[in-house]
Amino acid sequence: MKLYIAVGTAVLLVMAIFIIVFVAYYQQKQIRQQLILKEWQEKYRKGLLAATLQAQEHERRRIAQDLHDEIGTMLSVTKLSLNQLGRTVEHNDPGSTVLVQKTRSLLDETIANVRRISRDLVPTTLERFGLVSALEELAEKASNGEVHVELSCSDKMPTLLPQLDLTLFRIAQELINNAIKHANAENIIIDLHCQPNGVLLSVIDDGRGFDLDEILKDKKRGLGLRNIESRLNVIDGHVTFDVEEGRGSRIHIQVKNLKPEVEVEVEAV
Amino acid sequence: MLDHPYISLILKYPDSFLPDLFLLLAIGAGLVNYSFLDRPSRWLFRMLVLSLVISLIQLHDAAYRQNNTYLHNLNSLVEMGCFAAAYRIELKARSNQVIVFTGLGIYLLVFLNDFSWTRIAGVTLGVERIVMIVYALLYFHYILARMQVQNLLIHSMFWVSAGAIVHAAGTLFVFLFVKVTLGDLSSNGSYALYITIVRTFSAFFYIILGFSFCIRRREFRLAERFTV
Structure with missing residues (x-):
């Protein structure tokens, strides 16, 4: 009997130890698999996001091209015809000359608007002269009598990957737009500085600020901020919001100037 | 001085204090880490404190040569109750809680049937071990x-369960066949061997419980770091 008890106890003990080891091993294996799956999902999500952004850029480019090549050309031809019509009207019906001049100025305004929209859609300066020049142009365009936008940057900026250039430009565009439109800022500073292996872009304004948590909670608002996060996600960038209601905002974007996992194709114009 | 009942008990059976020593260490570990313990761990801590109280009464009774076997049975009831409470909290799924309560119910039925003031209720202790394994x-x-x-x-409840399963597996047959193992009190009987086995596994379980309390602090800190 005692032998049976000893053997039974030994068997039970071996089984218990086996179960413990098996549970620990199997759980660790499952966790590793879960991590791999998460990595894959993250990679897939990034790829999808990159493809969406790429499609967005393609579409902007196509619309800009259509505006420039088709509508712009049509408007130029219309202007030529109007000029001809104007000369005929001047001889036959001098009373209508004012109307023709009014139509001509409206047409000039439309042509200028189409050019502006087309230029805004595709940042040609960015592609031709780089990020600093594009940001200078952006600051210049955004500045008017009420708003003052200033760019401050390192003397020597490293050459960034085209994808990083575009992302930083679009983010700066979004933040300046937000500062003017929503925060009623009067002074905006774009600060671009290089860091070891990366770049730090800060957009600082003296507007009325905002409650970040409240905006991110509301699904209908904060689309721009979510877009910024999505764009940075693709290039493994990082955003820090130093914001509070009533005291302006400081938004810092940090990106690494390394070859990213997901590349976004940027076409030359 | 040396003929004081307590001193002579210690001198006569120094080995029997081994589980009590580890029990004290486990309680110390629990006290040091008490603020980090979650609800299941606190139930296990309560179990250790109650076990210590029972053990002290047992030692007193042993020193004054009074019957203390019923205290083994009471300790089993305390262990089972606290264990069931800890697992009821830890196992959140409803089906698991039903199993926990069923296990406790079966144990209580056996306890009420098998309880005795003058002998170790082997079947009760055996069932307690089976329920612990479950x-x-x-x-x-x-x-x-x-x-x-x-x-x-570094998950404290894993270690508690591992300790419980080893402790229960090691002592299950000793209590199920209590008449064979702990029933023979003669000098050449097997009582000494089996009671040493039981004490060793109890000591091992207390070490694991103490270790789980220490692990709990680390687990708590880790969780805090991830949630900040």
Whole structure:
């Protein structure tokens, strides 16, 4: 009997130890698999996001091209015809000359608007002269009598990957737009500085600020901020919001100037 | 001085104090880490404190040569109650809680039937060990199904369950066949061997419980770091 008890106890003990080891091993294996799956999902999500952004850029480019090549050309031809019509009207019906001049100025305004929209859609300066020049142009365009936008940057900026250039430009565009439109800022500073292996872009304004948590909670608002996060996600960038209601905002974007996992194709114009 | 009942008991049976020593160490570990203990761990801590109280009464009775076997049975009831409470909190799924309560119910029925003031209720203690094994297996199944624990080796309840399953497996047959194992009190009988086995496994279980309290602090800190 005692032998049976000893053997039974030994068997039970071996089984218990086996179960413990098996549970620990199997759980660790499952966790590793879960991590791999998460990595894959993250990679897939990034790829999808990159493809969406790429499609967005393609579409902007196509619309800009259509505006420039088709509508712009049509408007130029219309202007030529109007000029001809104007000369005929001047001889036959001098009373209508004012109307023709009014139509001509409206047409000039439309042509200028189409050019502006087309230029805004595709940042040609960015592609031709780089990020600093594009940001200078952006600051210049955004500045008017009420708003003052200033760019401050390192003397020597490293050459960034085209994808990083575009992302930083679009983010700066979004933040300046937000500062003017929503925060009623009067002074905006774009600060671009290089860091070891990366770049730090800060957009600082003296507007009325905002409650970040409240905006991110509301699904209908904060689309721009979510877009910024999505764009940075693709290039493994990082955003820090130093914001509070009533005291302006400081938004810092940090990106690494390394070859990213997901590349976004940027076409030359 | 040396003929004081307590001193002579210690001198006569120094080995029997081994589990009590580890019990004290486990309580010390629990006290040091008390603020980090979650609800299941606190139930296990209560179990240790109650076990210590019972053990002290047992020692007193032994020193004054009074019957103390019923205290083994009472200790089993305390262990089972606190264990069931800890697992009821830890195993959140309703089906698991039903199993926990069923296990406790079966144990209580056996306890009421088998309880005796003058002998160790072997069947009760055996059933207690079987229910402990069931709880531990249930917990293992629960963590494998949920996959919420990142690192099992620093998860306190895993160690508690591992300790419980080893302790229960090592002492199950000793109590199920209590008449054969602990029934023969003659000098050449097997009582000394089996009681040493029981004490060794109890000491091992207390070490594991103490270790789980220390692990709990680390687990708490880790969780805090991830949630900040």
